[in-house]
Amino acid sequence: xxxxxxxxxxxxxxxxxxxxxxxxxxxxxxxxxxxxxxxxxxxxxxxxxxxxxxxxxxxxxxxxxxxxxxxxxxxxxxxxxxxxxxxxxxxxxxxxxxxxxxxxxxxxxxxxxxxxxxxxxxxxxxxxxxxxxxxxxxxxxxxxxxxxxxxxxxxxxxxxxxxxxxxxxxxxxxxxxxxxxxxxxxxxxxxxxxxxxxxxxxxxxxxxxxxxxxxxxxxxxxxxxxxxxxxxxxxxxxxxxxxxxxxxxxxxxxxxxxxxxxxxxxxxxxxxxxxxx
Numbered sequence: 001x002x003x004x005x006x007x008x009x010x011x012x013x014x015x016x017x018x019x020x021x022x023x024x025x026x027x028x029x030x031x032x033x034x035x036x037x038x039x040x041x042x043x044x045x046x047x048x049x050x051x052x053x054x055x056x057x058x059x060x061x062x063x064x065x066x067x068x069x070x071x072x073x074x075x076x077x078x079x080x081x082x083x084x085x086x087x088x089x090x091x092x093x094x095x096x097x098x099x100x101x102x103x104x105x106x107x108x109x110x111x112x113x114x115x116x117x118x119x120x121x122x123x124x125x126x127x128x129x130x131x132x133x134x135x136x137x138x139x140x141x142x143x144x145x146x147x148x149x150x151x152x153x154x155x156x157x158x159x160x161x162x163x164x165x166x167x168x169x170x171x172x173x174x175x176x177x178x179x180x181x182x183x184x185x186x187x188x189x190x191x192x193x194x195x196x197x198x199x200x201x202x203x204x205x206x207x208x209x210x211x212x213x214x215x216x217x218x219x220x221x222x223x224x225x226x227x228x229x230x231x232x233x234x235x236x237x238x239x240x241x242x243x244x245x246x247x248x249x250x251x252x253x254x255x256x257x258x259x260x261x262x263x264x265x266x267x268x269x270x271x272x273x274x275x276x277x
Contacts, residue, residue: 045069045081049115055123056099065114068094083108100138100193102200122196125170126154127186128211134180136172138196140187142180157210160229164208170199171211173223198222198240205244221267226251230258235267242269 048062068091069081078085088106095104100121107115126146127134133146133154146154154171156162164171172187172195180186187195195214202209202224213223215236224232228251234243246266251258257276265273 043083044079044112045083045086045114047113049113051115051117052120053118054120056101056118056120061095061099061116061118064095064098065091065116068098083112083114086114100196121200122169125172125192125196125199127180128154128158128171128173129176129180132176132179136186136192138192139189140185140192142182142184142186144182158225160210160227163227164203164210166203166208170196172199173211173213173225194236198236201240202244205241206248207244223263226264230261231263233263233265233267238267238269243267246270246272 045066048058048065050056050058050061053061066081069086072080076082076085086106086108088108091106092104095101095116095118099118100123102119102121104119105117107117109115124135124137124143127136127142133151135143135146137143157164157171174186176186191214195212198214199209199212202212207224208227210225210227210229212225215221220235220237222234222236224234226232226247230251232247234240243266246269247264250264250266250272255274257274260276262275262277265275
């Protein structure tokens with residue numbers, strides 16, 4: 001072998017060794033970055049910041065968030081609290097259900113901090129049963145009767161002496177045969193939440209109603225006392241926005257006989273049935 005060939009062979013061997021070293025270093029770099037991104041605590045949620053709450057406890061919110069993350073099913077090579085793999089829409093849906101809030105915005109722009117902005121909703125409402133007025137909690141249980149001032153304020157709303165404020169608790173009518181007291185169960189948990197949700201929808205659609213009478217056990221008929229004092233018949237199985245739009249368009253047209261209406265039926269969207277007294 002000539003001197004030139006020998007030199008070339010040594011060079012090729014050194015280049016091969018150098019290439020092998022670079023490959024090994026590259027593998028270590030890739031493994032290292034994979035570990036940092038997927039295995040280490042670098043992107044693991046260790047703090048939940050909550051904004052916008054008034055009645056909710058931040059500790060309760062934090063506990064619910066972590067419980068939702070930890071309870072997700074299915075195997076994954078990274079921790080369940082890994083920030084980059086949190087499905088924000090799924091988290092929002094579950095928080096809305098567990099916390100019973102109007103809206104949740106999830107921000108995961110920070111490295112290991114999950115920021116939530118929560119819009120709360122009413123956690124209680126007023127029961128109007130004949131001449132009695134009582135506070136009902138989310139479980140549908142009477143907590144106590146309204147004070148004299150609270151009762152006067154609600155009655156002024158029912159009589160149309162003032163316009164209902166979207167931020168005030170809903171007023172739900174259910175005429176009972178007996179008087180109720182603290183601890184008395186009037187609604188189920190589902191009925192209570194549905195009543196509050198319907199109230200929010202009506203207010204959001206521009207119908208500042210006076211009170212709502214939800215359906216009975218075997219009915220889908222909901223009665224809404226309008227701001228003008230008319231009883232509006234709606235169906236809880238039909239999209240509420242269509243029924244409200246139908247009603248609002250009808251009263252804006254100021255049809256004949258409206259002032260003497262016993263009730264206005266908008267259960268069929270686009271159609272109005274009016275019964276005069």
